[in-house]
Amino acid sequence: MSSTYTVQVRDRAQGTEYSLEVPADRYILHSCEKQGAELPFSCRNGACTTCAVRVIAGDIYQPEAVGLSPELREKGYALLCVSYARSNLIVETQDEDEVYELQFGRHFARGRVRFGLPLDED
Template sequence: MASLRGIALSAKLASTTTTCGAGFPQKWVGARASVRHRDEGEFRTSPTIDPASLDVPVHNVTVHDTKTGAVHHFQVPEDQYILHTAEYQNINLPFSCRHGCCTACAVRVKSGELYQPRALGISPELKDKGYALLCVGYPLSDLEVETQDEDEVYWLQFGQYFAGGPVERDDYALELAVADE
């Protein structure tokens, strides 16, 4: 879904960071791979970009961060991930995997619409209930979302499998398995 202009914008943004080696910002060297919140400006510098200069539609996004109480207002081109665009604008939002596989950046949509074909971390049922992942979500309209507790979303998705309690050990089955080897 990324357009050439969007790719060029990403390249322009990436070219403004100080790099070390294979295109990694110097401050990332030795950093942990999983970061939920980062200090403002910790990893990127944000160039000033006029959204009106882009050929793709740009939407206003409002994120209510329930952990910090902050409310973030920013603009996101329709062909850019919401989380990535927020980061380029030095907006600190929760995240972990950045690939749509966990629930760290999960939000509940209050109004608006987004497209998230790669959101593997939430089920179709949760998507139907208004849950989304910012790391792989593209805005399709002006959007207002509220961050969710990662553990609560995980429980909503997988809790049914754990509701029966722990799995009981079956010593007879273990003996059969060992005897088979």
């Protein structure tokens, strides 16, 4: 028999809060949806940042969260689509663009793209 934990999700964008019971052997997002919570998601396989949350309290396990760097995981970010509760949790949804910038900004924030420059003819 699997343990069940209480997961409180604060949805910043919608201004709502859910308190849900989540089995330890089920993805948090899937369990929340089955209980009527409408949370942001996109790919459902841990590759994007749409379902990103910040863990306020508790322990979470996310071995398949390839969309988050180890640095962001250490700072308390998680992806609900591929995360398991390991204790009672309090999490807060994040703005997808903010998390994307934290994750990938150092690679893409290298200035403006310029159009109309002549090509080298060598």
